[in-house]
Amino acid sequence: MSSTPELILIRYGELALKGGNRSFFEKRLADNIENAAAPIARTKVYRERGRMTAVLKEHPERVLAVARRLQEVPGITSVSACIGAEPDAEILSSIVNTELAARLEFEPGPVRFRIRARRADKRFPLTSPELNRYIAERLPEELWGKLEVDLEKPVLEVGVEIRDKRAFVYLDRLQGLGGLPVGTLGRAVCLLSGGIDSPVAAYFAMRRGCRTSFISFLSPPYIGEPSRQKIISLVRKVGRFQPRNQVHFVPFAEIQEAIRDLCPAPYRTILYRRFMQRIASRIAHRSRARALVTGESIGQVASQTLENIACIEAAANLPVIRPLICFDKDETTQIAARIGTLAISNQPEPDCCTVFMPRAPVIRGRIEDCVEAEALLDMDGLMRRALTGTEHLEVEAEA
Amino acid sequence: MSDTPIYLDHAATTAVSASVRAAMLQALEAEFGNPSSRHPLGSAARELVEEARRQVAAATGARSEDVTFTSGGTEANNLAVLGLARAVAPKSSGDEAQVLIGPTEHPSVRAAAAALGREGLIVETMRLDAEGRLDVAHAAERIGPGTRLVAQMLVNNEFGTLYDTRRLARAVCARGGPETHLHIDAVQALGKLPVEITSLFEAASLSGSLALSAHKIHGPKGAGALVFARGARRPTPLVFGGGQENDLRPGTENVPGIVGFGRAAVDATRDPAAVFAALEAARHSFEAAVAIELPTARVLVPYTDGAHSSPHVLSLEVPGAPAEVWLHHLEVQGVFASAGSACAAHDTELSPALLALGLDKSAARRVLRFSFDATTTQAECERAAQALGRIAPALESL
Numbered sequence: 001m002s003s004t005p006e007l008i009l010i011r012y013g014e015l016a017l018k019g020g021n022r023s024f025f026e027k028r029l030a031d032n033i034e035n036a037a038a039p040i041a042r043t044k045v046y047r048e049r050g051r052m053t054a055v056l057k058e059h060p061e062r063v064l065a066v067a068r069r070l071q072e073v074p075g076i077t078s079v080s081a082c083i084g085a086e087p088d089a090e091i092l093s094s095i096v097n098t099e100l101a102a103r104l105e106f107e108p109g110p111v112r113f114r115i116r117a118r119r120a121d122k123r124f125p126l127t128s129p130e131l132n133r134y135i136a137e138r139l140p141e142e143l144w145g146k147l148e149v150d151l152e153k154p155v156l157e158v159g160v161e162i163r164d165k166r167a168f169v170y171l172d173r174l175q176g177l178g179g180l181p182v183g184t185l186g187r188a189v190c191l192l193s194g195g196i197d198s199p200v201a202a203y204f205a206m207r208r209g210c211r212t213s214f215i216s217f218l219s220p221p222y223i224g225e226p227s228r229q230k231i232i233s234l235v236r237k238v239g240r241f242q243p244r245n246q247v248h249f250v251p252f253a254e255i256q257e258a259i260r261d262l263c264p265a266p267y268r269t270i271l272y273r274r275f276m277q278r279i280a281s282r283i284a285h286r287s288r289a290r291a292l293v294t295g296e297s298i299g300q301v302a303s304q305t306l307e308n309i310a311c312i313e314a315a316a317n318l319p320v321i322r323p324l325i326c327f328d329k330d331e332t333t334q335i336a337a338r339i340g341t342l343a344i345s346n347q348p349e350p351d352c353c354t355v356f357m358p359r360a361p362v363i364r365g366r367i368e369d370c371v372e373a374e375a376l377l378d379m380d381g382l383m384r385r386a387l388t389g390t391e392h393l394e395v396e397a398e399a
Numbered sequence: 400m401s402d403t404p405i406y407l408d409h410a411a412t413t414a415v416s417a418s419v420r421a422a423m424l425q426a427l428e429a430e431f432g433n434p435s436s437r438h439p440l441g442s443a444a445r446e447l448v449e450e451a452r453r454q455v456a457a458a459t460g461a462r463s464e465d466v467t468f469t470s471g472g473t474e475a476n477n478l479a480v481l482g483l484a485r486a487v488a489p490k491s492s493g494d495e496a497q498v499l500i501g502p503t504e505h506p507s508v509r510a511a512a513a514a515l516g517r518e519g520l521i522v523e524t525m526r527l528d529a530e531g532r533l534d535v536a537h538a539a540e541r542i543g544p545g546t547r548l549v550a551q552m553l554v555n556n557e558f559g560t561l562y563d564t565r566r567l568a569r570a571v572c573a574r575g576g577p578e579t580h581l582h583i584d585a586v587q588a589l590g591k592l593p594v595e596i597t598s599l600f601e602a603a604s605l606s607g608s609l610a611l612s613a614h615k616i617h618g619p620k621g622a623g624a625l626v627f628a629r630g631a632r633r634p635t636p637l638v639f640g641g642g643q644e645n646d647l648r649p650g651t652e653n654v655p656g657i658v659g660f661g662r663a664a665v666d667a668t669r670d671p672a673a674v675f676a677a678l679e680a681a682r683h684s685f686e687a688a689v690a691i692e693l694p695t696a697r698v699l700v701p702y703t704d705g706a707h708s709s710p711h712v713l714s715l716e717v718p719g720a721p722a723e724v725w726l727h728h729l730e731v732q733g734v735f736a737s738a739g740s741a742c743a744a745h746d747t748e749l750s751p752a753l754l755a756l757g758l759d760k761s762a763a764r765r766v767l768r769f770s771f772d773a774t775t776t777q778a779e780c781e782r783a784a785q786a787l788g789r790i791a792p793a794l795e796s797l
Contacts, residue, residue: 039457059671061593065460068597068629105566106539106573225442233449343464343645398453398463 003099005063006084009161009168010045010052010070013077013178021184026052029075029181035243036073037066039399048163049120067174069399074207074241075184076176080159082168089126092160093138095169100139100158103171104146112150117160124162135160180209182242187211187289188321191280192247194230194351197295197324199238199341200332204323205293206241213287214245215280217252219352227349232395237340239397248283251389252276252352255382259356263373266362269303272353274315274370279386281317291319297327307364314367404733405779405786407685409615410556410587410712410770411737415659416617422662423619426655434652435641444654451661458589458664459609461596461626467647468657471623472586472612473507474637476550478625478648479582479608480511482634484520484547487578497521499541501533501551501562503752505584508550525551527755531700532707533562535570544576553594554587557739557752557768558700559712561592564599572605580606580632586623590616590667591678591711600628607631611664613656618663622656674773678710681771685713685780692788693717695795699756699766714739714768717787720797721764725787728794729767732786736769 012029030045033054037043041059043066045052054070056063067081083099085091096115104111117131126134135158139147159170188210190202205212216231231247239245252275259271280292296304303312313320324332336342362369406414415423426447432440434448449463456463469475484498500512502525516522525538533551542549549571554561564583571581585594589611600607607628614620625647627633633647640649667674682702689696699714717725722738729736739750753763769783 040460059593061595061598061671062460064597065595068460102566103569106570108573224437225439226437226445229442229445340462340464399457 003083003095004060005067005081005170006055007082007168008054008063008067008070009080009082009159009170010054010076011078011176012051012075025075025181025184028183029073032073032075032181032183032243033070036069036240036399040065040069071174071176072241073181074177074179074209075181077178078173078176080170080173082159082161082170085167085169087121087124087162087165087167089131089134092131092167092169093135096135096158096160097138097140097143099169099171100143100147103156104143107146110146110148111156112154113147113156113158114149114151114154115158115160117162119162121162121164123164131160131162177207177241179207182206182209183211185209187213187287188291188293189280189284189287189289190214190293191276191295192216192231192234193295193353194227194234194345194347194349195295196329196336196342196345197297197300197332199234199295199345200335200339201293201295201321201323202238203241203335203339203341205321206238210291210293211242212293213289214247215250215276215283216247217250217276217279217352219253219256219355220251222253222256222355223350223352227351230344230347230349232393233344234341235395236398237344239395240399242397245395245397246287247393247395249391249393250279250283250386252386253355255386256352256355258377258382262376264369265358266360267365267369267373268356268358269353269361270308270311270365270370271373273303273312274374275382275386277312277316277320278383282383282387283390284318289318291321292316293321293323295324295332296322297324297329297332300329302361302363305363305365307366308362311365311367311370314370402733404735405783407734407736407769407771407775407779407783409772409775410768412614412620413617413772415619416663416666418666419618419659419662423655423659426658430654434654435643444652447654447658448652451657454661455611455624455626455664458668459585459594459596459611459626461609462629465627465629465631467625467627467644468652468660469623469625469648470621470653471614472505472584472610473623474648475610475612475623475625476505476507476582476584477511478634478637479580479610480508480548480550481514481637482647483580483582483608483632484515485518485635486632487547495521495545497523497541497543497546498548498550499523499525499538499546500549502526502755503555503557503560504550504552505556505586508552508584509751512550520547527757531560531756533567535563535566538567539570539574542571542574542579544579546571546575546579548580548582549575550582550584552584552587553599554585554592554709554712555752556587556712557750557766558714558756559702559708559710560700561588561706561708568600568605568607578606578632580608582608582610585609586612586615587712588709589664590674591709592675592705593671596626596628600631604630613660613663616663616667619656619659622653622660624660675705675710677773677775678771679705680777681775681780682710682713684777685769685771685784688781688784689715689787692784693791695791696787699758711772712768712770714766716758716762717765717767718795719765720794722767724797725765725767725790725794728790729783729786732790734783734786736767736783739763739766739768
């Protein structure tokens with residue numbers, strides 16, 4: 001654009017359907033937007049009739065950076081960086097012509113476009129269709145040579161919005177994430193490993209409005225500090241979809257040693273995971289979370305057969321949400337790349353699941369066998385020591 | 400007259416700030432580990448490097464995974480120019496591989512492009528228009544699907560012109576192929592003018608990168624970065640080794656330098672409006688004083704408002720003696736400046752940037768560069784101009 005955009009127009013979809021709760025949803029979305037923008041530039045959000053506008057209170061040159069950032073805030077369907085002007089048809093038409101000329105200066109072929117004028121202030125003398133026509137009729141001949149009207153799938157949308165004191169022009173509609181504002185659907189706790197799947201599962205939970213904290217199990221001295229750092233890096237990355245992030249690091253080596261020493265080897269992984277669900281459920285209750293989130297996917301590894309998933313789930317006492325349950329690995333990997341966690345997940349750090357891995361893990365576990373094996377363990381003592389040894393860490397996500 | 404020298408060569412380098420020094424000392428002494436080590440000292444050093452990566456990313460609106468640390472601006476430019484041009488597989492037929500560079504590029508871009516020329520690529524140079532601005536229309540005609548790389552500086556190091564790289568980006572986007580990459584050398588811009596990766600490569604699908612240097616913004620020498628736009632193509636590395644910096648720049652990280660760079664990037668972008676105002680004030684007082692003390696000097700790129708040039712560089716075409724002689728006379732007066740670009744000062748070759756600006760050979764030999772910093776005072780500017788006035792009678796008619 002040749003002029004610096006003055007504000008960001010924010011559109012949201014599903015929220016509009018929330019009836020009596022709408023105000024709560026909008027308030028939360030506005031807070032989340034201000035929060036996400038803050039590290040780039042202090043930003044104020046204004047709510048108005050089914051959309052919002054965001055105005056930067058500092059660093060005016062960062063408006064596009066903020067617009068890009070808002071593409072990652074759950075609950076937003078699209079954003080546009082807008083040039084501000086007097087609500088005057090002639091002025092608006094001339095801004096459109098200048099902006100389009102700059103945008104199309106080097107374009108050889110016809111670009112598919114549409115004009116979308118919207119009159120929110122009914123005192124404006126032209127109706128929306130009239131303003132559409134007004135703008136179109138004043139596009140200079142040389143611009144028409146590079147344009148082709150396409151109302152269905154335009155590459156360029158020339159937007160003109162009339163408000164009471166100010167009008168706005170934009171050329172781009174940046175796609176948002178969709179979903180619901182984080183915090184509107186309660187809290188969840190995600191079991192985070194160093195792998196590819198669990199950060200993606202957390203992302204989906206956040207996108208559906210759940211404020212998500214993270215639990216990670218560490219087995220020092222079998223695994224070291226780099227594994228812990230890897231988890232923190234993952235939270236920094238995936239945590240940018242929500243305002244605040246907390247990680248609970250649970251010491252897990254003692255439990256793993258007890259299982260190794262006292263329980264049948266093929267059941268080790270399932271028993272580890274049952275402990276993880278139990279501990280996660282406890283921590284979830286304490287933080288008023290209503291669900292666990294995992295990255296499990298049917299058949300991906302031996303512990304993820306339907307039988308084994310049932311054995312593991314039986315140890316949880318909260319709903320277990322598995323966003324990736326029917327995803328192929330390729331699909332998950334693509335999403336991980338898109339949200340930026342893949343490169344971190346690919347760092348070859350061991351995680352606790354690999355400690356004392358049995359040679360032949362059980363494929364079709366039975367709950368009775370799990371219960372029988374656990375009868376050999378000091379369950380209360382192991383649970384208590386793991387929980388009291390848990391480190392609770394606030395992590396600041398990346399902007 | 401005070402004995403403290405007046406340093407007006409901030410475009411060449413800047414002094415390390417106290418906060419940078421403190422951060423670097425921590426990395427030199429306490430956190431001396433190798434970031435690749437598996438013990439806590441290694442993790443601590445890794446965390447310092449990653450913190451610096453986030454700081455440099457934030458200073459440019461980039462993502463941390465898109466920041467690659469280098470040994471400075473020269474290496475960042477080389478990695479971009481050579482690495483990105485080489486990263487495209489040779490076509491069996493059709494378009495010839497070409498790179499297009501700016502008319503006033505730093506030697507690290509020009510020489511790297513020349514090396515590509517020796518490898519068989521076509522190297523073309525953009526030009527300036529009569530006003531000294533980048534002739535983007537002329538450049539657009541030279542961009543095609545076979546263009547692998549377009550390299551252009553954001554702010555000129557010799558006379559401060561701010562080039563319209565956003566318009567160039569639109570030309571690259573409209574005319575280039577899917578493999579065309581736009582590299583912007585932002586070494587002189589960071590900390591003086593907004594360097595925002597989103598607005599520079601605004602056209603969403605453009606593969607782009609930025610070169611940055613620490614020592615121009617009160618960081619240490621020997622640290623810089625190549626910062627990529629989201630989803631940008633990656634270069635073929637120039638060196639090979641143990642996988643550091645995502646294999647783009649292997650070798651044990653320069654932890655103290657990187658830490659210093661991160662701190663300097665935070666400091667330099669904390670209050671851009673205040674820095675800009677201070678630079679403008681310095682420039683205006685120097686220019687006003689020069690107009691009185693040495694009216695025969697000509698300002699190469701007149702300054703208006705920061706839309707077309709950066710206030711921190713002021714170059715003068717002086718009368719009479721060559722710039723080198725003026726420099727040494729100024730030195731005696733306690734004023735440190737430079738001739739053209741610092742790197743070219745030792746060169747017998749004339750600055751191609753000054754020639755591209757339309758200066759003849761004689762004028763190009765008589766260009767003095769003064770460059771300011773937010774800490775430069777009005778008194779320093781006035782004293783420096785007075786020094787010019789004092790030495791003028793001996794040099795004007797040489």
